[in-house]
Amino acid sequence: MSTGAVGRAHPRLEGREKVTGTARYAVEYPVDGVTYGWAVPAAVVRGRITRVDTDEALASPGVLAVLHHGNAPRLAQGPERELWLLQEPAAHYRGQFVAVVVATSLEAAREGARLVRIDYDAGPHSTVLAADHPGLYKPEHVNPSYPTDTAEGDFDAGYAAAPVRVDVTYRTPAYHNNPMEPHATTAQWHDGRLVVHDSNQGPVAVQATLAELFELPQESVRVITEHVGGGFGSKGYTKAAVVLAALAARHVDRPVKLALTRQQLFGPIGYRTPTIQRVRLAADAHGRLTAICHDAISQTSTIREFAEQTAVYTRSMYAAPHRRTTHRLVRLDVPTPFWMRAPGECPGAYALESAMDELAIAVGVDPVELRIRNDAQVDPDQGEPFTSRNLVACLREGAQRFGWTGRDPTPRARRDGRWLIGTGVAGSSYPARARPSSAAATARPDGTFLVRIDATDIGTGARTALWQVAADALGVPPERVEIRIGDSDLPVAPLAGGSMGTASWSWAVIRACEALRGKLREGASPDTEVSAEADTTDEVGGQPTRPRYAYGAQFVEVRVDADTGEVRVNRLLGVFAAGRVVNPTTARSQLIGGMTMGLSMALHEEGLLDERYGDWVNHDLATYHITGCADVEAVEAYWLDERDDELNPAGVKGIGEIGIVGTAAAVASAVHHATGVRIRDLPIRLDKLIGVSGLA
Amino acid sequence: MRDGPENETTTDERHSSRVAFEVNGDRRELTLDNRTTLLDALREHLGLTGAKKGCDHGQCGSCTVLLDGRRAKSCLVFTVTVDGRSVVTVEGLAGPDDLSPLQAAFVAHDAFQCGYCTPGQLCSARGMLDEVARGWPSAVTDDLDSPPELTDAEIRERMAGNLCRCAAYPHIVAAIRETATAP
Numbered sequence: 069m070s071t072g073a074v075g076r077a078h079p080r081l082e083g084r085e086k087v088t089g090t091a092r093y094a095v096e097y098p099v100d101g102v103t104y105g106w107a108v109p110a111a112v113v114r115g116r117i118t119r120v121d122t123d124e125a126l127a128s129p130g131v132l133a134v135l136h137h138g139n140a141p142r143l144a145q146g147p148e149r150e151l152w153l154l155q156e157p158a159a160h161y162r163g164q165f166v167a168v169v170v171a172t173s174l175e176a177a178r179e180g181a182r183l184v185r186i187d188y189d190a191g192p193h194s195t196v197l198a199a200d201h202p203g204l205y206k207p208e209h210v211n212p213s214y215p216t217d218t219a220e221g222d223f224d225a226g227y228a229a230a231p232v233r234v235d236v237t238y239r240t241p242a243y244h245n246n247p248m249e250p251h252a253t254t255a256q257w258h259d260g261r262l263v264v265h266d267s268n269q270g271p272v273a274v275q276a277t278l279a280e281l282f283e284l285p286q287e288s289v290r291v292i293t294e295h296v297g298g299g300f301g302s303k304g305y306t307k308a309a310v311v312l313a314a315l316a317a318r319h320v321d322r323p324v325k326l327a328l329t330r331q332q333l334f335g336p337i338g339y340r341t342p343t344i345q346r347v348r349l350a351a352d353a354h355g356r357l358t359a360i361c362h363d364a365i366s367q368t369s370t371i372r373e374f375a376e377q378t379a380v381y382t383r384s385m386y387a388a389p390h391r392r393t394t395h396r397l398v399r400l401d402v403p404t405p406f407w408m409r410a411p412g413e414c415p416g417a418y419a420l421e422s423a424m425d426e427l428a429i430a431v432g433v434d435p436v437e438l439r440i441r442n443d444a445q446v447d448p449d450q451g452e453p454f455t456s457r458n459l460v461a462c463l464r465e466g467a468q469r470f471g472w473t474g475r476d477p478t479p480r481a482r483r484d485g486r487w488l489i490g491t492g493v494a495g496s497s498y499p500a501r502a503r504p505s506s507a508a509a510t511a512r513p514d515g516t517f518l519v520r521i522d523a524t525d526i527g528t529g530a531r532t533a534l535w536q537v538a539a540d541a542l543g544v545p546p547e548r549v550e551i552r553i554g555d556s557d558l559p560v561a562p563l564a565g566g567s568m569g570t571a572s573w574s575w576a577v578i579r580a581c582e583a584l585r586g587k588l589r590e591g592a593s594p595d596t597e598v599s600a601e602a603d604t605t606d607e608v609g610g611q612p613t614r615p616r617y618a619y620g621a622q623f624v625e626v627r628v629d630a631d632t633g634e635v636r637v638n639r640l641l642g643v644f645a646a647g648r649v650v651n652p653t654t655a656r657s658q659l660i661g662g663m664t665m666g667l668s669m670a671l672h673e674e675g676l677l678d679e680r681y682g683d684w685v686n687h688d689l690a691t692y693h694i695t696g697c698a699d700v701e702a703v704e705a706y707w708l709d710e711r712d713d714e715l716n717p718a719g720v721k722g723i724g725e726i727g728i729v730g731t732a733a734a735v736a737s738a739v740h741h742a743t744g745v746r747i748r749d750l751p752i753r754l755d756k757l758i759g760v761s762g763l764a
Numbered sequence: 765m766r767d768g769p770e771n772e773t774t775t776d777e778r779h780s781s782r783v784a785f786e787v788n789g790d791r792r793e794l795t796l797d798n799r800t801t802l803l804d805a806l807r808e809h810l811g812l813t814g815a816k817k818g819c820d821h822g823q824c825g826s827c828t829v830l831l832d833g834r835r836a837k838s839c840l841v842f843t844v845t846v847d848g849r850s851v852v853t854v855e856g857l858a859g860p861d862d863l864s865p866l867q868a869a870f871v872a873h874d875a876f877q878c879g880y881c882t883p884g885q886l887c888s889a890r891g892m893l894d895e896v897a898r899g900w901p902s903a904v905t906d907d908l909d910s911p912p913e914l915t916d917a918e919i920r921e922r923m924a925g926n927l928c929r930c931a932a933y934p935h936i937v938a939a940i941r942e943t944a945t946a947p
Contacts (some may be wrong), residue, residue, distance in 0.1 A: 086879030089814020297880030526877030664931030
């Protein structure tokens, strides 16, 4: 007996706190006797630390301690080498944290960090990703656990025999997540127990890794993650800030606040790897694909293997009898890449969806129609039918809303004064996963209910969505439900990542609410508190493996200044099929945010590597450009009313990542349509366009 | 274990100053390290953590406050320079009873997701609307002889100094537009 809370637009529950400045983030809790930590990054690409001179720093007023490999508390060597911080006299990449200064004020800590002198015995290094790098190898699997290569049919023969062929190579640069709140932690030790207020996307993993590193029982570590100022993947796992803060707090025996600087977010916390992607498509004269090959190259560091699953998108997106995908990786003397919004799918879709646009032109078929002709209702990779796949419906509805019909495919056919106008489209997909979770529900004597789960709201609206789900599952008006999240003392739940938060958490919330209602039906007295817990481990684990994906289609109109090459996006429109939408208000915001980050990827963002130092030249927000308010003119997000009963009890697919997936390809195709110039290495900077003769 | 237990004082008297200024209508007096930015004074000394530190270099706008009524990036202001001046932070935007119309519009339009840039967006918007009322032109103002009209393009341009990685921009513009045109 749903009360209709799910599906109803509702402002986010913490809205008032966020607009009054009372929502507290990781280093904003008042703490008595607090001190300040400042991380010190390595100044060489690779080398042994031969000497740490802390004299000057320690003599600086307010400095309490300088931690480094020679004096820091010992950590257990867990599986994550990145987190074994201040334990060895070595730097594995420039920017890796090799010391921490603790002081009584932020000013003193910063000054102390400046005064720490570290000598290195620097070694030779290799920092540039190249398609012919001698160190390229085939990883055992790609993130998180996909096969590295796949093949079906005979790609080479199928490709050679086809009448229409496209063979193109795309490049994407390093992209940096840049959540507005940096990675930040307040760490406190009380009687051997560690309490951290930390900015992350998954307190459970942070609790587990801290317990492992500091050799504590898990219950001796508490992680509080009430409000998080964005993550976009970069806070999806335990990162340096929380480990350094905990080390420092133990060392000085006082609470420590430690926030990374903006500059320190470029590298040590992860970034989207640069990619080099060769895509080959072959089709018959009607545009039906006969052969698809996607070969992806990316980088990792020397201390951790992170293999971006760039070509995985291509395995299930379009059908063809002959298919092949490969991933090759090279270990460079650079920071370790990590998750950034739709790792794999995002750069991979840029390449495949761009190649589809090039194929549409080669074969003379409209790019929307080309995708419809190559739709697959059976997963080409797994050979099983998708639980639901509404890519075609997204393309059709998007085309109708956008006014695509009747588009003249001729490049440079539309002009408005000095502006060249073009339109582009791309398909999108993202896996709809769920992970085991637990949750608890309590009925109180006053007729209200409390639902508890260690979910994390990084800005997605998770708190509000779970509250709506709980109200429906309890069959009561939402006003009678209180939701509590973001604390490792609450029932264990998976991270906010992989677009699987709401699917996983709502599953456990619904089961806990059902169990509570069962108890109340069986006569449990609501005169005292009645509670029920649920754990979905068995149910999620027992779910049949079926291909489950969300789909979408992005449409873009750009204008390009014929004289300067400046690209402006007039309009960005997306239609998505992502199962049930719990809260239209927050869902729309997420989809708009994802698409805008795709616009940013296509036109603005680019980590420029200085190969001498293995570090990014543009490591702040003045030089690493992200899309700003003036860059965004019109973004529209719509969704289909999609019902899929083979997902999870709430019927949701996840919406955090699908928005970004195809957007960059749609922008790049629109720029080609406007100008006749195909830019195959992102971002599409104006100098790449004006360098082409005859643009004006 | 402490390496420098006697090293408790942040700074000596030669490097600190007494500063008195008004914050959200209240007079505050502090003795501060001369290096302390207004942002750090608010956050670490006055417990006003509404203003956010996103970059500490004046590049993101998360720390925007109103200084003598005009928007300022508080991470670029040394507190010793605000002696005798007036600061309004996000904590001072609401009325005694309820949210200001701008704050209410931000909630209603979902003009934020993670909320970290929001205090800066709100203070910036408040200051920006005042700039428009004073007739200040922006880079996209065509007619410099008449009072500027608050079009969406004007709002976008004037709010371009406040980054939002969640990209709530269309909703921020809608919330500001609604507030500006409300009767």
